[in-house]
Amino acid sequence: xxxxxxxxxxxxxxxxxxxxxxxxxxxxxxxxxxxxxxxxxxxxxxxxxxxxxxxxxxxxxxxxxxxxxxxxxxxxxxxxxxxxxxxxxxxxxxxxxxxxxxxxxxxxxxxxxxxxxxxxxxxxxxxxxxxxxxxxxxxxxxxxxxxxxxxxxx
Amino acid sequence: xxxxxxxxxxxxxxxxxxxxxxxxxxxxxxxxxxxxxxxxxxxxxxxxxxxxxxxxxxxxxxxxxxxxxxxxxxxxxxxxxxxxxxxxxxxxxxxxxxxxxxxxxxxxxxxxxxxxxxxxxxxxxxxxxxxxxxxxxxxxxxxxxxxxxxxxxx
DNA sequence: ATCATTATTTGGACATAGTCCAAAATTGTG
DNA sequence: CACAATTTTGGACTATGTCCAAATAATGAT
Ligand SMILES: [Mn+2]
Ligand SMILES: [Mn+2]
Ligand SMILES: [Zn+2]
Ligand SMILES: [Zn+2]
Numbered sequence: 542x543x544x545x546x547x548x549x550x551x552x553x554x555x556x557x558x559x560x561x562x563x564x565x566x567x568x569x570x571x572x573x574x575x576x577x578x579x580x581x582x583x584x585x586x587x588x589x590x591x592x593x594x595x596x597x598x599x600x601x602x603x604x605x606x607x608x609x610x611x612x613x614x615x616x617x618x619x620x621x622x623x624x625x626x627x628x629x630x631x632x633x634x635x636x637x638x639x640x641x642x643x644x645x646x647x648x649x650x651x652x653x654x655x656x657x658x659x660x661x662x663x664x665x666x667x668x669x670x671x672x673x674x675x676x677x678x679x680x681x682x683x684x685x686x687x688x689x690x691x692x693x694x695x
Numbered sequence: 696x697x698x699x700x701x702x703x704x705x706x707x708x709x710x711x712x713x714x715x716x717x718x719x720x721x722x723x724x725x726x727x728x729x730x731x732x733x734x735x736x737x738x739x740x741x742x743x744x745x746x747x748x749x750x751x752x753x754x755x756x757x758x759x760x761x762x763x764x765x766x767x768x769x770x771x772x773x774x775x776x777x778x779x780x781x782x783x784x785x786x787x788x789x790x791x792x793x794x795x796x797x798x799x800x801x802x803x804x805x806x807x808x809x810x811x812x813x814x815x816x817x818x819x820x821x822x823x824x825x826x827x828x829x830x831x832x833x834x835x836x837x838x839x840x841x842x843x844x845x846x847x848x849x
Numbered sequence: 850a851t852c853a854t855t856a857t858t859t860g861g862a863c864a865t866a867g868t869c870c871a872a873a874a875t876t877g878t879g
Numbered sequence: 880c881a882c883a884a885t886t887t888t889g890g891a892c893t894a895t896g897t898c899c900a901a902a903t904a905a906t907g908a909t
Contacts, residue, residue, distance in 0.1 A: 556856060556905050576896080591859045596896070598857095614766045617895060631814050640812045654823050655797045660785050662825035671816035710876050710885060730866080745888045750867070752886095771866055 553605040563587050564598040565622070568608055572621040573630075573639040579620065613639065613668060629667040635676035642669065707759040717741050718752040719776070722762055726775040727784075727793040733774065767793065767822060783821040789830035796823065 546565055547557045555561065563583045568574060571582060580595040599620050602608035606625070612618045613632045619639060631640040654662060700719055701711045709715065717737045722728060725736060734749040753774050756762035760779070766772045767786045773793060785794040 558857065558905075560858070577894095593860075593897085594858050610768070612766070612768045614764070614772075631812055631816070633814065634817075640814070642810060642812070654783070654785060657823075657825075658785055658794045658796070659828040660787065660794070660823065660825040661831055662785070662823045663788075664824040666822045666824065668820045669811075669814065669816045670818040670820060671811075671814040674813040677815055712876075712886065714887070747868085747889075748887050 549607065553607065555601065555605065559587055560590050560594045561598050561601075563590065564595055565602065565607070568599075568602075568620045569622045572623060572641070573611070573619040574621075575617045575619060577617070611639075611666075627664065629669065631669045631671065631673075633673035633676050634670055635672055638673050638675075640673070642667075703761065707761065709755065709759065713741050714744050714748045715752050715755075717744065718749055719756065719761070722753075722756075722774045723776045726777060726795075727765070727773040728775075729771045729773060731771070765793075765820075781818065783823065785823045785825065785827075787827035787830055788824055789826055792827050792829075794827070796821075 546562050550557050550561055550565070560583070563586050564579060566586070567579045567582045571578070574582070576595055576599055577592075579599065580590060580592055583590045583595060599608060599610070603610050603620070608620050608622055609624045610618050610620055611630060613630070616632075616637065623641065627644050629642045629644060631642055632638070654660075654665075700716050704711050704715055704719070714737070717740050718733055720740070721733045721736045725732070728736070730749055730753055731746070733753065734744060734746055737744045737749060753762060753764070757764050757774070762774050762776055763778045764772050764774055765784060767784070770786075770791065777795065781798050783796045783798060785796055786792070
């Protein structure tokens with residue numbers, strides 16, 4: 542009924558547990574975190590939590606619409622608590638950092654397919670690939686030798 | 696030098712092997728195929744091919760720009776030979792079928808991010824999610840009970 | 850507060866997709 | 880044909896995630 546984390550869980554029919562509260566806090570603190578990274582963080586906060594519980598919690602949060610899962614190529618799934626706005630993502634090919642981008646047309650689905658092939662489209666998922674500021678060649682200055690982890694496509 | 700499959704491989708510095716020719720033909724015949732499915736098809740054509748060789752060939756083809764890899768959520772990587780046009784994809788949440796969609800603005804990157812966060816963007820990857828014609832509720836008629844394999848997001 | 854019921858958590862096994870590696874086979878070259 | 884370089888093979892291994900049944904914890908009703 543209130544808007545505390547506890548109330549948020551209860552209002553979605555979920556019982557309140559230390560594990561869920563911790564995972565929920567974790568994806569708020571660290572948007573675009575992997576399940577295993579979230580487990581690490583959660584363990585620092587509450588001492589122990591099973592891997593399965595982290596996965597269960599994340600899956601439940603996604604089901605209930607309290608979290609969103611994205612899955613950039615060559616990355617394990619990433620979780621965030623920013624939901625409902627169908628925002629998009631910028632991914633750095635070199636360091637893998639993920640940044641949010643507002644949906645340019647505001648609402649989901651935000652894009653018309655040039656031909657919808659008679660599909661009923663409910664979502665347009667957009668991933669922008671490129672180089673983040675830190676990973677960009679620094680023109681004249683001595684350039685840090687980056688080993689790209691994700692190669693640009695043809 | 697010519698435009699046979701053999702010439703295509705040679706012109707990219709690759710030696711010509713039965714395995715490569717077969718995998719190349721396979722992704723032409725079956726766009727959006729998985730590595731394991733491609734292995735199955737290839738085996739029917741030439742009797743035997745190792746799983747590793749299929750993966751190696753597909754990776755090499757992608758590196759050389761002769762194939763493209765896409766990775767819809769909850770799916771293994773899919774390969775196709777349609778390259779260089781940065782086209783997009785429609786994915787059915789129910790049956791998983793993947794269809795091509797032309798890039799609406801013609802050239803890559805085809806979309807401006809609303810804020811590029813100072814990234815240098817080289818590609819905009821778009822995946823449209825929805826229901827294919829076969830998986831859509833058939834209004835009045837008796838409706839096949841579909842068990843969606845991929846749930847719609849909040 | 851205590852109990853009973855239900856939901857959650859745990860750890861271990863299992864599944865899938867993919868890579869690493871060294872030996873064997875094949876390809877391209879002279 | 881023979882040699883060197885490349886590719887293929889099969890088996891082990893890794894990473895990410897799910898399945899399962901037993902143990903534990905949370906909720907609702909006395
Ligand atoms: Mn985000
Ligand atoms: Mn395609
Ligand atoms: Zn970067
Ligand atoms: Zn379908």
